[in-house]
Amino acid sequence: MNCRSEVLEVSVEGRQVEEAMLAVLHTILLHRSTGKFHYKKEGTYSIGTVGTQDVDCDFIDFTFVRVSSDELDRVIRKAVAEFKDALGNSGSDGMGQISLEFYQKKKSRWPFSDECIPWEVWSIKVNVVNLANEQERQICREKVGEKLGEKVINIVEVINRHDYLPKMPTQSEVDNVFDTSLKDVQPYLYKITYQITDSLGTSVSTTMRRLIKDTLAL
Amino acid sequence: MDSDLSPQDKKDLDKFIKFFALKTVQVIVQARLGEKINTCSSSSPTGSDWFNLAIKDIPEVTHEAKKALAGQLPGIGRSMCVEISLKTSEGDSMELETWCLEMNEKCDKDIKVSYTVYNRLSLLLKSLLAITRVTPAYKLSRKQGHDYVILYRIYFGDVQLTGLGEGFQTVRVGIVGTPIGTITLSCAYRTNLALMSSRQFERTGPIMGIIIDHYVERPFTNMAHMHPCSYRAPGEDEGGTYAGIEDSQEVCTTSFSTSPPSQVMPSLSPFHLVTVRRFRLFNADFSFVSSAKFDSMFVCVCGSEVKTVSPSDALETTFTRKVGAFVNKATTQVTTTSLDLPFAAFAPRAYDLQENDPMVHPPPSPAPSSPLQGSLHSNTSSHSGGQPQDDFVMVDFKPAFSKDDLLPMDLGTFYKEFQNPPQLASLSIDVSVQSMAEDLDSLPEKLAIYEKNIDEFDAFVDTLQ
Numbered sequence: 001m002n003c004r005s006e007v008l009e010v011s012v013e014g015r016q017v018e019e020a021m022l023a024v025l026h027t028i029l030l031h032r033s034t035g036k037f038h039y040k041k042e043g044t045y046s047i048g049t050v051g052t053q054d055v056d057c058d059f060i061d062f063t064f065v066r067v068s069s070d071e072l073d074r075v076i077r078k079a080v081a082e083f084k085d086a087l088g089n090s091g092s093d094g095m096g097q098i099s100l101e102f103y104q105k106k107k108s109r110w111p112f113s114d115e116c117i118p119w120e121v122w123s124i125k126v127n128v129v130n131l132a133n134e135q136e137r138q139i140c141r142e143k144v145g146e147k148l149g150e151k152v153i154n155i156v157e158v159i160n161r162h163d164y165l166p167k168m169p170t171q172s173e174v175d176n177v178f179d180t181s182l183k184d185v186q187p188y189l190y191k192i193t194y195q196i197t198d199s200l201g202t203s204v205s206t207t208m209r210r211l212i213k214d215t216l217a218l
Numbered sequence: 219m220d221s222d223l224s225p226q227d228k229k230d231l232d233k234f235i236k237f238f239a240l241k242t243v244q245v246i247v248q249a250r251l252g253e254k255i256n257t258c259s260s261s262s263p264t265g266s267d268w269f270n271l272a273i274k275d276i277p278e279v280t281h282e283a284k285k286a287l288a289g290q291l292p293g294i295g296r297s298m299c300v301e302i303s304l305k306t307s308e309g310d311s312m313e314l315e316t317w318c319l320e321m322n323e324k325c326d327k328d329i330k331v332s333y334t335v336y337n338r339l340s341l342l343l344k345s346l347l348a349i350t351r352v353t354p355a356y357k358l359s360r361k362q363g364h365d366y367v368i369l370y371r372i373y374f375g376d377v378q379l380t381g382l383g384e385g386f387q388t389v390r391v392g393i394v395g396t397p398i399g400t401i402t403l404s405c406a407y408r409t410n411l412a413l414m415s416s417r418q419f420e421r422t423g424p425i426m427g428i429i430i431d432h433y434v435e436r437p438f439t440n441m442a443h444m445h446p447c448s449y450r451a452p453g454e455d456e457g458g459t460y461a462g463i464e465d466s467q468e469v470c471t472t473s474f475s476t477s478p479p480s481q482v483m484p485s486l487s488p489f490h491l492v493t494v495r496r497f498r499l500f501n502a503d504f505s506f507v508s509s510a511k512f513d514s515m516f517v518c519v520c521g522s523e524v525k526t527v528s529p530s531d532a533l534e535t536t537f538t539r540k541v542g543a544f545v546n547k548a549t550t551q552v553t554t555t556s557l558d559l560p561f562a563a564f565a566p567r568a569y570d571l572q573e574n575d576p577m578v579h580p581p582p583s584p585a586p587s588s589p590l591q592g593s594l595h596s597n598t599s600s601h602s603g604g605q606p607q608d609d610f611v612m613v614d615f616k617p618a619f620s621k622d623d624l625l626p627m628d629l630g631t632f633y634k635e636f637q638n639p640p641q642l643a644s645l646s647i648d649v650s651v652q653s654m655a656e657d658l659d660s661l662p663e664k665l666a667i668y669e670k671n672i673d674e675f676d677a678f679v680d681t682l683q
Binding site for chain 1: 254257259260262270272333338345348349357391392
């Protein structure tokens with residue numbers, strides 16, 4: 001099975017990085033999260049309800065929709081904050097890439113650890129620009145808002161192709177497909193990584209902490 | 219072909235399409251209400267949240283959607299459309315976008331209805347939630363209030379896009395294949411917001427639409443086309459129940475099977491009454507549209523105040539104009555300043571201008587939403603009788619930074635009462651006459667005393683020198 005890969009590019013001002021990334025990542029996760037599964041006997045299960053929340057950006061003329069889960073929001077915000085700090089500290093021209101990867105776990109026999117097989121990867125390339133005055137910033141607010149709107153449309157287009165999605169798992173397999181660590185929603189297993197491109201153009205790979213719930217480790 | 223579909227699957231599919239259509243309308247209209255939407259996730263399925271999404275049901279919107287569907291379902295050649303338009307305070311209207319739920323003939327026979335179709339419809343609703351915040355009408359709807367309101371209209375049948383002007387864009391939200399056809403959801407939105415003037419737009423009377431309004435007390439039931447879609451409730455509990463589907467026979471499928479298709483087990487739950495809450499109108503100076511999607515800018519409309527529409531106000535939203543900054547309605551200003559008064563611009567214009575002002579319609583029984591508006595009306599009523607001498611215009615005294623609230627002693631009254639020091643008792647006429655007489659009588663005695671003590675007085679004067 002080939003992993004589906006999508007690349008999005010945005011150019012933003014420094015203070016817009018966080019919100020732009022949150023907008024894109026939350027839009028993707030909105031589509032890649034379900035309600036909590038409740039398994040019953042006879043192999044049936046019911047699904048909880050996913051609420052949604054509008055989020056207004058402060059530095060961009062844009063509103064995005066995210067899943068109503070404060071836990072998930074905290075995790076994503078932390079990841080984006082780390083990316084933003086890395087981008088700021090790199091001393092480069094301000095180019096980097098944050099990736100959201102959805103994967104499935106495949107159980108391996110001992111002593112081999114479980115295999116993580118990605119089935120969808122979203123890469124968001126970020127180019128940070130510096131602006132000279134307030135007028136440029138105001139124009140940037142609006143333009144980045146429009147660009148993010150286009151990105152949302154792109155995301156929706158990809159999602160609605162209804163390409164490969166992992167099969168709905170049985171109760172014993174659910175942790176191989178979904179992240180069941182959250183109380184209120186259940187996204188597909190995902191991890192967020194980022195790379196900062198230094199001024200020479202080479203990529204310095206900096207892997208973030210894995211955001212998976214390893215049920216075997218408990 | 220329907221014959222390939224089992225009766226249960228057919229029944230489920232029809233139910234899914236029906237509720238998908240109703241939820242689609244809810245999402246679109248709620249996204250144009252003008253404020254942020256926030257619903258809670260729930261790990262325990264309640265059985266009343268269709269497509270596993272927390273989407274509230276505004277009763278009026280459901281009612282309108284069901285009325286438009288009239289018992290039919292969106293199908294091949296029968297599209298359900300939600301038209302969003304804008305109506306200014308001057309009566310100009312313009313279609314902004316049309317959302318179309320259509321079905322084409324491309325069938326997917328092998329797809330599982332109770333599982334795959336259901337989940338894909340859920341995904342499509344999520345996409346709709348995202349896309350409704352992206353089209354240009356969203357920003358306009360967030361700023362609606364004084365100068366314009368956003369209306370919606372639901373119709374069934376052929377899609378009508380001519381009202382969107384030239385160069386409209388289309389965005390496809392998504393598609394879901396089913397055994398009886400492929401459901402497609404898309405949005406066509408206007409890009410050309412040309413000058414809004416009465417010459418460019420026909421004043422065809424009441425707009426075919428429903429005001430997405432906040433202050434309306436109850437639905438306008440006596441007008442064919444215009445209905446407010448507000449809903450109100452005291453203290454809605456956000457984490458509580460969602461609006462239940464009116465039809466108690468319909469429950470949503472929340473159970474799925476991981477084994478080969480088995481009987482779907484619907485979980486029944488009592489349907490709760492709608493808990494509603496009142497939305498607040500946004501006040502914003504609608505001066506220009508900053509989105510680059512529009513080719514041209516709105517003309518600045520003068521600031522005006524949308525008054526609360528009272529229950530007896532049937533259809534009209536009435537407007538009381540106040541002069542605001544950047545007003546470019548020259549005629550109004552000229553008329554106002556023709557009054558030879560200082561600060562004539564701040565004088566209430568109602569008494570002379572309202573008869574000539576097409577924008578202002580005398581309300582049958584105004585019920586102002588705030589005391590401020592109430593005081594404006596009191597100005598109007600006090601002058602509507604027409605004084606014989608109109609040399610002076612009574613201006614209601616409103617001190618700066620004061621709230622014209624309902625307290626008996628407000629800042630204005632206090633200021634008026636204690637503006638001048640109280641009259642000296644000795645200066646009041648009645649009292650002074652009496653004391654004057656007494657003073658005159660006692661004068662000789664006083665003079666005698668003073669002459670006796672003249673040495674003391676001289677010594678006192680010496681100390682002062």
